[in-house]
Amino acid sequence: MVLSKTSSESDVSVHSTFASRYVRTSLPRFEMPENSIPKEAAYQIINDELMLDGNPRLNLASFVTTWMEPECDKLMMSSINKNYVDMDEYPVTTELQNRCVNMIARLFNAPLEEEEAAIGVGTVGSSEAIMLAGLAFKRNWQNKRKAEGKPYDKPNIVTGANVQVCWEKFANYFEVELKEVKLREGYYVMDPMKAVEMVDDNTICVAAILGSTLNGEFEDVKLLNDLLIQKNKQTGWDTPIHVDAASGGFIAPFIYPELEWDFRLPLVKSINVSGHKYGLVYAGIGWVIWRTKQDLPEQLIFHINYLGADQLTFTLNFSKGSSQIIAQYYQLIRLGYEGYRNVMENCRENAIVLREGLEKTGRFNIVSKDEGVPLVAFSLKDNSLHNEFEVSETLRRFGWIVPAYTMPADAQHITVLRVVIREDFSRTLAERLVFDIVKVLHELDTLPARLSAKMEENLVIENNNGKKTEIEVQREVTDFWKKFVLARKAAVC
Numbered sequence: 001m002v003l004s005k006t007s008s009e010s011d012v013s014v015h016s017t018f019a020s021r022y023v024r025t026s027l028p029r030f031e032m033p034e035n036s037i038p039k040e041a042a043y044q045i046i047n048d049e050l051m052l053d054g055n056p057r058l059n060l061a062s063f064v065t066t067w068m069e070p071e072c073d074k075l076m077m078s079s080i081n082k083n084y085v086d087m088d089e090y091p092v093t094t095e096l097q098n099r100c101v102n103m104i105a106r107l108f109n110a111p112l113e114e115e116e117a118a119i120g121v122g123t124v125g126s127s128e129a130i131m132l133a134g135l136a137f138k139r140n141w142q143n144k145r146k147a148e149g150k151p152y153d154k155p156n157i158v159t160g161a162n163v164q165v166c167w168e169k170f171a172n173y174f175e176v177e178l179k180e181v182k183l184r185e186g187y188y189v190m191d192p193m194k195a196v197e198m199v200d201d202n203t204i205c206v207a208a209i210l211g212s213t214l215n216g217e218f219e220d221v222k223l224l225n226d227l228l229i230q231k232n233k234q235t236g237w238d239t240p241i242h243v244d245a246a247s248g249g250f251i252a253p254f255i256y257p258e259l260e261w262d263f264r265l266p267l268v269k270s271i272n273v274s275g276h277k278y279g280l281v282y283a284g285i286g287w288v289i290w291r292t293k294q295d296l297p298e299q300l301i302f303h304i305n306y307l308g309a310d311q312l313t314f315t316l317n318f319s320k321g322s323s324q325i326i327a328q329y330y331q332l333i334r335l336g337y338e339g340y341r342n343v344m345e346n347c348r349e350n351a352i353v354l355r356e357g358l359e360k361t362g363r364f365n366i367v368s369k370d371e372g373v374p375l376v377a378f379s380l381k382d383n384s385l386h387n388e389f390e391v392s393e394t395l396r397r398f399g400w401i402v403p404a405y406t407m408p409a410d411a412q413h414i415t416v417l418r419v420v421i422r423e424d425f426s427r428t429l430a431e432r433l434v435f436d437i438v439k440v441l442h443e444l445d446t447l448p449a450r451l452s453a454k455m456e457e458n459l460v461i462e463n464n465n466g467k468k469t470e471i472e473v474q475r476e477v478t479d480f481w482k483k484f485v486l487a488r489k490a491a492v493c
Helices: 007-013 039-050 070-078 091-107 125-147 165-173 192-198 221-235 323-361 388-398 427-455 462-466 470-492
Strands: 119-123 156-160 177-181 203-209 241-244 268-274 286-290 302-304 311-313 364-366 375-380 404-406 415-420
Touching: 070 323, 091 119, 091 286, 091 323, 119 125, 119 323, 125 165, 125 203, 125 241, 125 268, 125 286, 156 165, 156 192, 165 177, 177 192, 192 203, 192 221, 203 221, 221 241, 323 364, 323 375, 323 427, 375 388, 388 404, 388 415, 388 427
Parallel strands: 156 177, 156 203, 203 241, 241 268
Antiparallel strands: 119 286, 268 286, 302 311, 364 375, 375 415, 404 415
């Protein structure tokens, strides 16, 4: 006599995951399920859905790091259960954060003595860093206005219309007016002269961007500093500068070391940078560094002791993981100046390869600059038949995620495609992307003829009506590719 097993036992010991009852019904979407399921089934079901996400390394829209060394992955996983805020329990992690702050502050030329501790903190990306920096400027401005007996209810920040959305969030959440310098065709960053003209006695700071998300360009912080010094002398104000170096802060020191944008300029009081961008750490870690202790008001610093010891905290978030902080320290000591410089130079060279390939097609205008974040922003010379959004959508069939977007006011009539070059974007991938873009252009060029052929049944087009066959298109793509590779080899030689 054979004894039958229960359904639950049978699911676990006899059936494969894909033959079990757990994959035969839809999972709840709005309420927790009543019963548990085996861990293998839960893993497989979620893993299968995640396969529909894009490949992070082919997501060329993102500035965020998508690859790290296996040794760093191990460190991150071993510390994933540590809550950074518990400094008394995890003092070494706190020490590693402080080391990162000191290294980054000196990378940005903070005016510090040899062993003087820098003023800064790790944050959840540059968004939190910008919130903290903005609050410090607002509180310092309010304190001064109160002491002078002047109104302090209408603070404003001057920045460009190319500002990242986190600045708009700060202005909205903390009731600060955002005065934006409009862009214009061919000039897609803040004009320092126009920015200084907009400064008034309610301006808590001017925010400059070292690496615009629109086209990667560095704003002229040196000129802004010089013009603002002149205005401060004329008016008696002391309007400071914050540099949003989210993208460019880990680029400029290594490949543009002579560029003055940081604490070498006297009006730069704080700088934020994203460790999870060109700091080469997975999302999300950011840093904010202040020039001196006086630039961070005491009112923003809190003391707590219920975690075991007296601790200082001046972040918006409280609990957060330790993994990214440990990963940042790993990258700083693993790579050093030499390693970061090599990575950034390689990114820049791959951006040049991509830009030259796009230029050789004769179909695009390049709107990014040579000096800046290693990315290529480009637009179609003729978008009367097909636009940049169609190019972006068609590229997804090849696995590439290349964003298309319109510029802010007053350049909103310009549409741009953008490819961000990260550490894990190799020369081979750059060349392959050019190849696929050429294929997409040929496909879009022939698209109207294909549509009309479907609509008009039994239509015979003699000699293909001047249109290229698939074989001819493929031959042209291959010929272009050969010429492009040969040209690159000749340039290297």
